[in-house]
Amino acid sequence: FYTQAFADDLALVVSGRRARDLESNTNSALEQIALNLSDLKLKLSAEKCQALVVRSISSYKFSKRNYTVLNRKLTLKINGYSIKISDSLKILGIVLDNKFTWSPHILSLHNKALFLTCNFNRIVKTKWSLNKNLIKLWYSTVIEKALLYGASVWGGALTKQQVDRLHSIQRIFLLKYTRAYRTTSTNVLNTLTGIPPLHVVAKTEFIKFRIWAGHANLYTDILGNIQLDNNISIKNIPSSSKFVILNENISNADFEVYTDGSRIEDETGFAVCIFQENNNIENHLYKLKSHNSVFQAELAAIHCAANWAASKNVSINIHTDSLSSIAAIKSASARSSFVNNIKQDLVKIKHLVGLSWVKAHVGIQGNELADQQAKLATTMGVDTIIPAPRSYVKRILNKLMIKEWNDYWRQYNSTSGARVREYLEHVSPKFLIHSKFLIFFLSGHGPFPFYLCRFKILDSPLCVCGKVGDADHYTFSCSLTQKFHLVKPANAHKRAWFQNLINNSQALNKLKEAFRISGDVCDSLTQAV
DSSP states (O other), X not given: OEXXXXXXXXXXXXXXXXXXXXXXXXXXXXXHHHHHHHHTTOOOOGGGOXXXXXXXXXXXXXXXXXXXXXXXXXXXXXXTEEOEEESEEEETTEEEETTOOOHHHHHHHHHHHHHHTTTHHHHHTSSSOOOHHHHHXXXXXXXXXXXXXXXXXXXXXXXXXXXXXXXXXXXXXXXXXXXXXXXXXXXXXXXXXXXOOHHHHHHXXXXXXXXXXXXXXXXXXXXXXXXXXXXXXXXXXXXXXXXXXXXXXXXXXXXXXXXXXXXXXXXXXXXEEEEETTEEEEXXXXXXXXXXXXXXXHHHHHHHHHHHHHHHTOOEEEEESOHHHHHHHHOSOOOBHHHHHHHHHHXXXXXXXXXXXXXXXXXXXXXXXHXXXXXXXXXXXXXXXXXXXXHHHHHHHHHHHHHHHHHHHHTOOSHHHHHHHHHOOSOOTTOXXXXXXXXXXXXXXXXXXXXXXXXXXXSOOBOTTSSBOSHHIIIIIOGGGGGGOOOOOOGGGHHHHHHHHTTOHHHHHXXXXXXXXXXXXXXXXXXXX
């Protein structure tokens, strides 16, 4: 059996080929745990204990009742108390069920969403004009993270019912955030706020975890055959290389070396410039792959300089303008294999190498030359390969998430979805509409007779002027809003027109006034019914 403790919780995992074996093995393990707790003078709340019985997928076919977990419930006891066999149980914030469908966990997220947004109305309904970008940041860093806790386990294969449930949970926030009409589609709100659907983000988190857990070979269609930098457990790092302390300056060093890394568009490179008696005698330029970061380039440059000193058996002072590289070398908690390999090499030759920081772009000859050569190295350097960083995986998965979101959005067939696509070609996490009146216009769900008639609030879709009272009518042609009309775009120019509109405060004010008039019209028509 296997046990895992966390604070005052204890999880026990036991296996058995048959129900009889499982019952016997579990009771033996519980007896041993009870004795150990007694020796430690710890008390166990037996009445709080729960058990979850799970059958392996391969054994389903042997069950007389197909997917039934067991034909009879097990009898499990600890300290003479019977342990309740549950269909689901909550441990460390995750609700596990006996068939690992994750449906009970997703159902539990609804109350969590209500709790997280309970005070949200007080914020958005005030006249403080709270920055919507700030609220969006709050959502992505607090609400989304809380709702997707454990998604690296449960986010891989969601059913349509579970996806719909996640939509309804996210909808609670989206409606409060945008102050849109409650009939507005969740997919439309996702697009207009730049907030991805929860199920798409959950799947991305699942893939990210699988890749970093050592299953990158399953995702070669996403990553290609690129070697990834992996993390090392802190306990497996030799203590000698955990703490690397290099002198800032070696007196009477044979050479002064300036290093720098650069990234221009998708090209990365680094340069090592060697000086002797203020004369530049050698330059080494290396080109990295597009997936490598500037941070890696800066570290690789320091490593290259140190290896050059070791190969020549000479002493050098390395000068870099990268504080992050120096911090990584000094850090005792760095887990990157790439960083730790560099640290191990530096420890071996620390008597030959000094490492110091210099301020960039202040006219230091060596640093200016290294900066120039590093930029040149992005295209003309010698090709060299180092593992891809975590940031590369995040970047690729972010692109994958946007692609899946776009595909999901294009498959969404509804009147409001088709209307929004006329003005917005692609979804983007960077996009955000600040005006609720613009949301009324794009979705068609707003203070319009046509909309109210559709939902049986009014008997007729007509405006008091006799024409169909939809969003376009009040924006472009109604005689009541003539003072606030906008120029109607041709179908081919709708997207360009919309891009100009969202940045035109004068036009947005006209839209706001036009819809206030349409709201007054709807109020008068509603009272007349």
